[in-house]
Amino acid sequence: MTGPAIPPEIQTWFAGRGWRVRRHQAEMLAADDDGHHALLVADTGAGKTLAGFLPTLAAFTPSRLGDAPLPEGLHTLYVSPLKALAHDVQRNLLTPITEMGLPITVETRSGDTPSDRKARQRARPPHVLLTTPESLSLLLSYPESAQLFATVQRVVIDEVHAFATSKRGDLLALALTRLQALAPDLRRAALSATLADPEAFRGWLAPWGDLDSTVLVEGEAGAPAEVEILLPDDGQRVPWGGHAAAWALPQLYEAIRRNRTTLVFTNTRFLAEYIFQLLWDANEDKLPIGIHHGSLSKEARRKVEGAMARGELRALVCTASLDLGVDWGDIDMVVQMGAPKGSSRLLQRIGRANHRLDQPSRAMLVPGNRFEFLEAMAALDAVNEGQRDGEDFRPGGLDVLAQHVMAIACAGPFGEAALLAEVRSSMAYSWVDEAGWSRVLNFVATGGYSLRAYDRFQRIVRLKDGTWRLTHPQQAARHRLNAGIIVDSEMLEVRFRNGRSLGKVEENFGAGLKPGDTFRFAGMDLEVEGVRDLELIVRGAKKAGQIPSYNGARLPLTTHLSARVQAMLADRAGWARFPDDVREWLEVQDWRSRLPAPGELLVESFPHGGRAYTVYYTFEGWNANQSLGMLVTRRMEDAGLGPMGFVANDYALGVWGLRPVKDPAALLSPDILSHEFVEWVQNSYLLRRAFREVAVISGLVERQQPGARKSGRQVTFSTDLIYDVLRKHEPDHLLIEAAWADARARMTDVGRLGALLDRTAAELVHVELDRVTPLAVPLMVMIGREFVPTGSADDELLLEAESLAAAAMRPA
Template structure:
């Protein structure tokens, strides 16, 4: 049997709940043929709630009979795990359902809900099934608003086919004002929504009444929320509902989680109903293979090899009905779209681009084209990682390393999205060492070595926002709310003093903002409840709800009309009028920047600067890094039993000849002297983010005894420290250079921690409501927001040192930006490893990409290519001697 959806979506960068109140301008559509246009004109429309009408005789039939007939009509058989979920929901339990993508998780919880609640006694109010369906009973929370319509459509159609007297609604940032008004008059029986939109409902003065009949909350793709503040926001909303309804049931759905007990504990902490875990152990063939280049240099450098594979990838795409080509960054997505279109110009109109910066209408057009089998290939980012059911997709390609086992499995699941159908993902390496990663990823998938997810601990910005939300939504008693919030996993260790500080902050602005009425956001009224005293503060808070904080973006729109999408403000700021840049698969000429919009027109040339998006590089996960080291250990023993390893064998053998291969328990350090200076290369395989901190940390520790200046380069495998003067690195390593003692102190001392904290504080200030983004259509620029948050940061530093938001900024720098926990684990492992110090005469194959990465930051692309070519010729000559 097939599951129509396990709905998710990409996080649109400019997403905030302020967008719930506006409709985006119409976007210019992707060019297509008349035949395609005719087929798309007959496409399935966007989700619209059906007029409610039902045959009451059919509605009175036993649900079990109708469900059995529904399955038989499709020649399906329910799986055991689905029956288990139906039974558990019927018995009042909450739980976490973990099953492979496309296994039918949606039907498991939805039919459980219909079986348990659609057959219950009708409410006491006078109604008929035909005109008055059941009140709001089920909340379905999805992380992704753009694809939530697919879920709502599946729930609605199945309820109608089963003659169940339920209506289904959709409420996200894309829901029309007319539909929201209709819901405000009467909520549907089941509502598909997002954490932000649910929080907005909680700000209604009658929120408790509106949600008074909710019996079940389903959190789809829980792993996507677990590790971030949107998950914390969800926990607080569940705690509010559980406070109102002690019998509330909550079910989470996930396909890729490594720490299931922990994930269940976080989700179900507020609920009081019995808890269970259900595993859908279904046989699912997952094929992981690799496009292996014809030639592989022994001295690789990052990114250069991928574009050589365009022809091979295009040939493989041609053999499948429909394919998805996943990239790790939006810039790479744009590049590959152009390259494939140039390689196969006959695919014009059959190839599309999909990433979170493109306009909603463009993305929806692409999604419909995929569902209806109208597109041959879509080049995309994580915007299509999750949720929607694209049955025509047969092949998935991953450009470059997937960086994680869970991500690879999730993307592979976009193909063969049905039980019994194999999923296939083909890795396209952009770097020779990614061949080793590809072999390691396949083995990790076979062993199901899936990454776990951590969750934020006591984020005070989310707590401050929630206090104002609840104050608007009917008010709160401080003592009761403290107990309610402590019921969540995120705030289980919240002290009374911390809660009192947060309450005082929203009540009076804290120590330094007492003189400003706008920061007196709640007041205690005569009945003892805290409420928001002014309507303008209510409007401001509702426009600021949410925890998605985007990098500053500008709309991109044609002078002639039509919005294309949103792009980083920092990128546009480097362009001048008349410059050409590539975006949305087309070359655009910048005309002017005005009203937070980059106005453009189509350029006559086909080439332009490629936008760069902040935060686009994902670090290698610990699980995949460990699997890669295991592969290298086999190579060190002369075992090359995977096709990828055989292809990269000359490179690895040269690395071992000139230096050594990193292995589990073996840390390789290379000391090289060149015309540039003295190089220290180290290969912990801890991921790019941890290597940034490790490089700065070791440089700072060494320079304490002997002053020196270092250039730092890093990738997922290791880092380089380059200095003009020599250091006795061997003695330093023996003297405790790798000790994890005093790590946090040394990290903050080795970096410009104040600058990092100030940057982090910008996000915290926005979430906590200190900085207002602006009303719909009047958003402030990133520069304005940064200036405002920076002012608060300095005021708090000077006059309110005990402000918990400042402490949170410091903690988030350590935990998120520098990944201090992973740095500590890496240092502990490095300190316990056998350190192999080598002194090769030339940079080794592992060192070469680090050198190129450093040079890339200093010279133009043309000069870099020339310099790399000269270096390669010199190294290959040395390798042949």
């Protein structure tokens, strides 16, 4: 890369701050100057965002401009996965612009942006627009989009690992193809700290078939992180069960007191509320402690983000809503409550501390139970060895493609062949052939064969000259009201009587409340006054017990960490670094039964409480184990074994029944996926839920209408009716296919499940015992509590764990 030198204005600004332009920052500028797309992989704190924007800043410097006029119109698009990240970048980007005196205007655009500002941005855009994939797709749906984006020189995609492999990544990939068609000289840049396979992401970023146009830039190495795993003190033991890690609250509070600012990560919104409440109850010093998660109102989130930026909080309890790139340099410790589930996720969260390349980030991992201790050790080892993990790319979703086609039609008539060529220029949709393309167009035009008689499904029409256009201008307004990729459970707005919003709880939770009921939300105790439309009216309460639970996606244990945990179990010499109680747990298990070796499926059978139990140590994650439990119990029923229930965690599946399992291999034959699995998915809520999501994303079913929003029950009722019609009359419908793809891949981890079943015949080891084993105790204590919100039954769980552990650990 041999682009022009770094402008002196930028060199002077760096020097004035005591910084130097790092190699990877200079290489990103050179790549842009040479007309290349670029993927930057650099450690957190390496100045990735500034590296991504350096070519934009350089384009506006007097030394580069010379006598040329100032660039007009939209110059750079910055796309991020989170609204919070976009606002944080705006704050940090304005500093160099102001201090260098550059004539660059910067604005954000997301779902929170007022409608009048959105309209003004389309007519008079800033030079730099910070946005999300969904807002970018909506911008492309306006007739003026061709003029708006014709001036764009660059697109910067931050934290690309967070969405490139998901449907949001599909939507962004399609938006990039349209942008490239509107601005052929557009350069793409993507940034990340945590890519397991940079070459795969380089292929995603590049126009399909033109990999050489995209360079990989690797950042300078940073200081190694300082990470510790918190263990119980005062002679206490690592807990047998639970994953709230509530046992650590006294030590966590002391860490918060010792540090200037602490960021406390949890894996779910429920746990964020729960841990925050425990901290608040222990807060004898009245320290300013905040909470942040995606279900809080925009005002609440902005207030907390501003307080953190100003250094006014001593601690902030949060979820993945703050995983990515938020640059608060004064955070001096990050705490991960519970297992991290992946080395990349852990690295990302650790990087929120100090956020400087030359200073080590400090972090503390707090395992909830003994398996989570092993997982924390495995994740820590992976981070120290520089090993990353992440999701694999898969073919782009048909429902997303249908939404994109509708967005393009809203912008104006399009040619069938030309748009197909655009779509196929992305890696995600390079597989689409003409027959598949015709199916997509036919679906958008009529809803499919079984629905074409209904006018409301007819959205576009083909003209005699081969172009397509909207059937009516109102279709554009309907599309913009309903477009989007994130299909959460339907929510109820939580408001005080004066109209102040606190955020949202899921409809299923809110519908079960009546006036006088109390609950904890947004760090407050609330009493229900009433339900009005889709709003939950509340007032302050003196004390409340329950915390809203959410049906969000469960963070999966990555295959990489799973393999590491199994290797640790086999490495007996390595047990010396474990605390005594964990080492004893494994030693007694090894003596009483055996430990699951890498490449082996251990199955234990034993009686307990008058029932016959079988535990399968799969290490394939909760989703796969949950699905396996449903399938195995069906086969047990057919075999007359009287199954009574099952429970799953990331590491194992436990099934119990009236009669013992003598031949587990027969229950796990690979044909279970082609027989019981297909029948189970077709007749379970899984496929219906998947269909609901793809029907909403594709635009077949609308959540929002002018002046009104459908409730979750109304949307489900509509999608269930359509699903039943299509299954009966058009089982090969485009959306049935899309729903199957979702149900198989995302909801059941069928890939991991299939690989497990394929290995079973050669790897299965069955051990029959006379009582519960130490390794089974963390799973056994979950029985009867798998649907109880974690944390609310901790005391009772610990008592039962001690009873089970005594039986498992005592000599024969």
